Amino acid sequence: MIRVAVLGAGRIGQIHAANVAANPRAQLVAVVDPVESSADALAAKLNCEASIDAAATIARSDVDAVVIGTPSDTHAHLMLLAARAGKAVLCEKPVDNDLGKADAAVAELKQLSAKVMMAFNRRFDPSNIELRRAIDAGEIGDVRQVIITSRDPGLPPRDYVAHSGGIFRDMAIHDFDMARFLLGEEPTEVYAKASRVVNKALMEEFNDYDTLMVVMQTASGKQCHINCCREAVYGYDQRFEILGSTGMLMNDNLRPSTVRRYNANETEALQPLLNFFLQRYTDAYRNELDAFLKALQEGTPMPTSPWDGRQALRLAEAAIESVVTGRAVKV
Amino acid sequence: MIRVAVLGAGRIGQIHAANVAANPRAQLVAVVDPVESSADALAAKLNCEASIDAAATIARSDVDAVVIGTPSDTHAHLMLLAARAGKAVLCEKPVDNDLGKADAAVAELKQLSAKVMMAFNRRFDPSNIELRRAIDAGEIGDVRQVIITSRDPGLPPRDYVAHSGGIFRDMAIHDFDMARFLLGEEPTEVYAKASRVVNKALMEEFNDYDTLMVVMQTASGKQCHINCCREAVYGYDQRFEILGSTGMLMNDNLRPSTVRRYNANETEALQPLLNFFLQRYTDAYRNELDAFLKALQEGTPMPTSPWDGRQALRLAEAAIESVVTGRAVKV
Amino acid sequence: MIRVAVLGAGRIGQIHAANVAANPRAQLVAVVDPVESSADALAAKLNCEASIDAAATIARSDVDAVVIGTPSDTHAHLMLLAARAGKAVLCEKPVDNDLGKADAAVAELKQLSAKVMMAFNRRFDPSNIELRRAIDAGEIGDVRQVIITSRDPGLPPRDYVAHSGGIFRDMAIHDFDMARFLLGEEPTEVYAKASRVVNKALMEEFNDYDTLMVVMQTASGKQCHINCCREAVYGYDQRFEILGSTGMLMNDNLRPSTVRRYNANETEALQPLLNFFLQRYTDAYRNELDAFLKALQEGTPMPTSPWDGRQALRLAEAAIESVVTGRAVKV
Amino acid sequence: MIRVAVLGAGRIGQIHAANVAANPRAQLVAVVDPVESSADALAAKLNCEASIDAAATIARSDVDAVVIGTPSDTHAHLMLLAARAGKAVLCEKPVDNDLGKADAAVAELKQLSAKVMMAFNRRFDPSNIELRRAIDAGEIGDVRQVIITSRDPGLPPRDYVAHSGGIFRDMAIHDFDMARFLLGEEPTEVYAKASRVVNKALMEEFNDYDTLMVVMQTASGKQCHINCCREAVYGYDQRFEILGSTGMLMNDNLRPSTVRRYNANETEALQPLLNFFLQRYTDAYRNELDAFLKALQEGTPMPTSPWDGRQALRLAEAAIESVVTGRAVKV
Known part of the structure; x- marks a missing residue:
């Protein structure tokens, strides 16, 4: 049994903690949140300890692994803290919103030979697992083009926009990771175009965009298109x-x-799509945790590494640069 | 070139005449209708002769084949007239609304070795051709169950109901033929249940039904279910x-x-189905005529025979008997 | 918190016990199975007590409700035992394989005003819930025809066939219940036809069938067709x-x-269907338990009653009689 | 009746000539082709005159309109010849492969107030008509993103590649037109990336590409993505x-x-897509001709103008420039 502490008792921390509690490979030791009432409520529900002290919890000898579901700007710090203490880590994206800090963290984690997995949940969606399996099995021959559609059901609240790091780093980062996952090769060139057609005033206020299109190409000529929009009235669209x-x-x-x-008036009409990522990727989160625990138990490499987190961030940065310069950016 | 006369210039005659005119194997010689203005109008549009005299047209030495699209109670008579004159025949269903008369006609046509094809258009629908081809190719192994859904977009007018011969002989007759076509074996037992849920008063007035379900079984145990309804608000439903x-x-x-x-409110919504049989089976009517002409040219057997017409009618009669007696009827 | 004991630690008992353990309304007190090792294994996994004595467990003062997942011929006995002790019951179908015994049980349960729910899991499938909701909301007007397709992925083992009670009581019983659920009216007439096209020898040995078709009609003329087959190579087909x-x-x-x-060679190909009922109805089993617990907590009527169990069995019996007599049977 | 001559008796000329012959608004006067046997064969089949002289045919007083289905480099010349003679024109794309010549032709045609329609057949596909109708009816509010998928079933022959003008001018030109048709606004910026992953050697030989991705944006921020590939083994893919x-x-x-x-192994598998444009767009070609004839009869504006042809070519040129420079090109 792998003894796990979950850092962060918010929306995503609750998902991870419940999955840990239900997973036969793991035992949930503690949940940690600076807001004591949040930690207490989650701990009571899942019958484990509560704490407001992440560092102390990481240091506990009866904690083998930590799941990090805290705000983005704490990820690098907590990953390093855990890795230095010899603990395994499953960390939510991004490594950091700043590429320089991310690079430094990745370097130290590598030096420490730390067992760290980035929580790119979409790779663990049953259908996406099947996509990768079918490609690997040669069912479609050589990959030539990947088209990724990624639309949120609606604009996030103003406060979220203010601190998200922007649509490229916050939303499209998942799509950049999926592009790498599906292409099977690193993109070497990124072009992006972004606009403000959902809420122009809000986007201008925060120098952000609500709608974007990306084209990437690899050295061998494989191409990838990503389109994102912050608002799709018919639900959370992930194709x-x-x-x-x-x-x-x-x-x-x-x-x-x-x-x-x-x-x-119509035929074959289905209901709207599932509303958002927690419903759409329920199985993905469960599979992701299991993949992390299985790799720990079996001593196999982590399915996704901090380097993967860094590379997705690098593509997001290149896309932002492309929007600004109007040219494709070499990566 | 096969020289063809079309008998009947109504809705179905117009379809057949236009298909003859466009078919490279055929030349449209004349169209015939007792209503002179109807015959004239169709002839003018398609650049052929018009006539009000079916017998005289059949007798013309420059007519090789006739297409019969006249009222049901004239079919047997006209088929025999043409067959006795050595002409090939493509005849709309049914052979006759009376099983005894149909049997007599089938017997004489057989004795004459007449080239007569019954116009069961659904067998010539591209998708139904593909169904039969796939079965013959062994793609699904042995057939076990056939389920036929057949719903009209709406109740026919009162006058049509008065003279249709009833839902089993008029509407389900196509489904009985398709059952034989798809089962590849003759049903030996028929059970049917009919009700009046669309327009009770109208159906009671003419001792007819608007909704039915049938179960049939063959000697080897293959089963077939047919369900029909005179009204499906979403269009003409044929599955x-x-x-x-x-x-x-x-x-x-x-x-x-x-x-x-x-x-x-919804996703994946398509438009309503095509409204009725002329739109749904446009290709089927064209393929049907071509199959008739091709069999004539190549001297191969007619794809559907008067016996097929008789057998579908026999199943319809058995179904009616089953509704009355509440028991399955052996055929 | 409702304190629950689960009777039966086999395939279905394991599902129920895991759902009880995970449900926030319930506490899993004990699991019971005459095979001690089965009870122990399940109890260890779910952290509850194990027992081999159903009667003693039912009698415990700290048990409020029991879930019955034992063999069919023990259902009536255990339901009555629990009901007499004032415990609530969630019982797998059927009430009993014998209509007479089922009627006696239903009568006594009624007299006891027992809180007993029959586990017709399909009614609690999210899509079937949505069907019922849409009908109740008037989205399709008056129901006219219901078509139920119900096919198992493959023949059950010989031993199962020997004791199943036959395809009508064992397999189609779910479809008879769904017919009542979707029609919203009791069928008054049942016709059934059954055949042996999957494994003739095996079916003859046990006087059973592997393939069937049913037609039912209600007093107001609503119709229902059921088709079942024990083998559908593409998966568990439930439409x-x-x-x-x-x-x-x-x-x-x-x-x-x-x-x-x-x-x-093809386009739009999807994977085979989910293999069988545990995978297909995972959500249904969870929803079913929650509906039971919710009704207990809120004092509302049980969503499905022993009477529902009896009625489905009555339709199955009528279908068997129809197969034997070749006539429709009044119910 | 509009009296029509068809110039060109090749693959596309045959389609247009047959549609003219079948259209009730038109009379097919003559077909013209420099290869006398081609002109003769087509004329014999459709019962009209044959000619090898385009200029003389255009000049005939009994010709009201011409349909131009000749090689690309003759389009501008023949359009002008017909327009100067006061004849209406339906001309295949492109106006010319050279933007300068296209501009000159467009200018003169405008000065002549010529009735000239460019044959962008996809705009007349029933489903694309429905897309435009639904947008105009406000069914999806403001257009934000358009994604166009356009893949040929296989590489064209070597000789075709040699003279096609390249994938952007030959194949994507239809997609550029559809982008304008669906966006309802002119793109102001074009970025394109092209690669050689189907047949590298062939593409390098002719300095062409077989695979491409485009991103365009309009002044108001609407975006459009186009992806094309010369080879899709599952058929002609147009979405x-x-x-x-x-x-x-x-x-x-x-x-x-x-x-x-x-x-x-699978469920819901459909057949491969229709193989290529003649099968896929059969209805579109018929509707296109009818739209042209209807506009002539009713004196309404041509549905697509030489300017539309010029604009699509301009976008193709910008895309080529973008591939060369690696930057987005302002249009």
Whole structure:
């Protein structure tokens, strides 16, 4: 049994803590949050200890691994703290919102030979696992083009926009990671275009964008397109399409039910998509934790590394630079 | 070139005449209708002769084949007239609304070795051709169950109901033929249940039904279910499902376009189905005529025979008997 | 917190026990199985007590409710034992394989005003809940026809066939319940036809069938068709279609992923269906337990009663009689 | 009746000539081709005159309109010849492969107030008509993103590649036109990236590409992505997706039938897509001609103008410039 502490008792921390509690490979030792009432409530529900002290919890001898679900600007610090103490880490993206700090953290983590996995949950979605498996099995021959559609159901609150780090670092970062995951090669060139068509005033206030399109290419000529929008009224839209030399794979979305409606105005109508990432990626979060624990138990490499976190961030930075300069950026 | 006369200038005659005119194997010689203005109008549009005299037209030495699209109670008579004159015949269903008369006609046509094809248009629908081809190719192994869904977009006018011969002989007759086509074996037992849930008063007035369900079984244990309703508000619904020992085939419907809609209330919504049989089976009517002409040119057997017409009618009669007696009827 | 004991530690008992353990409304007190090692293993995994004595466990003052997942011929006995002790019951179908015994049990349970719910899990599937909700909301007007497709992925083992009670009582019983659930009216007439096309020898040995079709009608003329087959090579096939006066609802199946394949031979190909009922109805079992616990907490009527269990069994018996007599059976 | 001559008796000329012959608004007077045998064969089939002299045919007083389906480098010349003679013109794309010549032709045609329609057939596809209608009806609010997928079933022959003008001018030109059609605004910035992953040697030989991605943006911030590949083994892939502020529209492809296959390895499999543009856009070509004739008869503006042809070419040129410079190009 791997003894786990979960840092952060917010939305994402609650998901991780519940998955730890339910996973047969793990024992949930403690949940940590600077807001004592949050830590207490989650601990009571899951029958574990509560704490407001991350450092002390990391240091406990009965903690083998920590899951980091705290604000972005604490990730690098907490990962290093845990790694130095010899603890395994499952850390939410990003490594850091600053590429320089991320690079420093990645370097030290590498030197420490730390067992650190970045929580790119989408790689662990059953359908995305199947995409990767089918590509690896040669079902579509050589990958030629990847098209990624990624749309949120609605604009986040003003306060979130203020601190998100921007649409490229906050939202598209998942898509940059999926691009690398599906292309199987590093993009060497990034072009991006961004606009403000959902809420111009809000986006201008924070120098952010709500709508974007990206084109990337690898050294061998494989291409990837990403399109994102902060608002899709029909739900959380997450689709992937991979054109290969002998076939194509597509990954559609999920709905709350499989009921189809027919009436005088329409046929085959399904319900709106699942509303947001917690519903859409429920299985992905569970699989992700299990992949982390399994790799620990079996001593195999972490499925996603801090370097993966750094590379996705690097693509986001290049995209931002491209928006500013109007040219493709070499990576 | 096969020289063809079309008997009947109504809705179905117009379809056949236009297909003859466009078919490279055929030349349209004349169209015939007792209503002179109807015959004239169709002839003018298609640049052929008009006539009000079916017998005289059949007798013309420059007519090789006739297409019969006249009222049901004239079919047997006209088929025999043409067959006795050595002309090939493509005749709309049914052979006759009376099983005794149909049997007599079938017997004489057989004795004459007449080249007569019954116009069961659904067998020539591209998707139904593909169903039969896939079954013959062994793609689903042995057929076990056939499910046929057949719903009209709305109740026919009162006058049509008065003279249709009833829902089993008029509407389900196509489904009985498709059952034989897809089962590849004759049903030996028929059970049917009918009700009046669309327009009770109208159906009671003419001792007819608007909604029915049928179960049939063959000697080897293959089963078939047919469900019909005179009213489906979402369009003309024609589906087929064939469960086999190694797979299943399904045939869905067509829409006017392939556009799918997403909005806050729904996703994947398509347009209503095509409204009725002329739109749904446009290709089927064209393929049907071509199959008739090709069989004539190549001297191969007619794809559907008067016996097929008789057998579908026999199943319809058995179904009616089952409704009355409440028991399955042996055929 | 409702204190629950689970009777039966087999395949279905394990599902129920895990759901009780995870449900915030309930506390899992004990699991019971005559095979001590089975009870012990399940109890260890879920951190509760184990027992081999159902009667003693039911009698415990710290048990408020029992879930019965034992063999069919013990259901009536255990339900009555629990009900007489004032305990609430969630019991797997059937009430009993014998209609007479089922009727006696239903009568006594009624007299006791016992809180007993029959575990017709399909009613609690998210998509089936949505079907019922949409019908109740008037989205398709008056229900006219219900078509139920219900196919197992493959023949059960010989030993199972020997003791199942036959395809009508064992497999189609769920479909008879769903027919009542979706029609919203009691069928008054049942016709059934059954055949042996999957494994003739095995079915003849046990006087059972592997393939069936049913037609039922209600007093107001609503119709329902059920088709079942013990073998569908593409997976566990569970579909529902409801034709109403102003629309139609269809409920499709689930697959392990939403990936669609395109290659030189085909397009839009999805994976096979989920393999069997535990995978297909995972959410249904969880929702079912929650509905039971919620009704207990809130004092509302049980969502499904022993009477529902009896009625489904009555339809199965009528279907068997129809197969034997070749006539429709009045219910 | 509009009297029409068709210039060019090749693949596309044959389509146009057959549509003219079948259209009730038109009379097919003559077909013209420098290869006398081609002109003769087509004329014989469609019962009209044949000619090898385009200029003389255009000049005939009994010719009201010409359809131009000749090689690209003759389009501008023939359009002007016809326009100066007061004849209406339906001309295949492009205006010319050279933007300068295209501009000159557009200017003179404008001065002549010539009735000239560019044959952008995709605008007349029933599903694309429905997309535009739905946008105009406000069904998805403001358009935000357009995603266009456009893939040929396989590489064209070497000789075609040698003279096509390149993938941007030859293939993507249709997509640039559809982008303008669906955006409802002119793109002001074009970025394109092209690669050689299907046949590197062939593409290098002719300095062409087989795979490309484009991103465009309009002044108001609407975005459009185009992806093209010369080879999609599953058929001719033509899809459109339009994300709006209150909904989304998608346009899927057609198959030869609607049959879906289920077996032990897969479910819902459809046949490959229709093989190429003549099959996919059969209705579009017919609708296109009818739109041209209808506009002539009713004196309404041509649905697509030489200016539209010029604008699509301008976007293709900008895309090529972007590939060379690695920067977005202002248009």
